[in-house]
Amino acid sequence: MVVKVDEETCIGCGVCESICPEVFQMGDDGKAKVLKPEGADCAQEAADACPTGSITVE
Numbered sequence: 001m002v003v004k005v006d007e008e009t010c011i012g013c014g015v016c017e018s019i020c021p022e023v024f025q026m027g028d029d030g031k032a033k034v035l036k037p038e039g040a041d042c043a044q045e046a047a048d049a050c051p052t053g054s055i056t057v058e
């Protein structure tokens with residue numbers, strides 16, 4: 001599993017971090033960062049919840 005965040009479309013809402021802090025952390029630039037690309041099951045849940053569809057899980 002590979003998790004990516006599109007920083008062009010991320011609005012920095014923090015939803016992904018609150019759902020799946022093992023994988024996502026908000027960066028100093030206000031965009032979500034992927035800590036562990038080979039992430040946890042919650043990464044898909046976060047992708048489904050992202051309001052801008054900025055998270056891809058492949």
Ligand code: SF4
Binds near residue numbers: 005011014016050
């Ligand atoms: S849920 Fe989506 S828009 Fe919100 S911080 Fe995470 S990647 Fe960005």
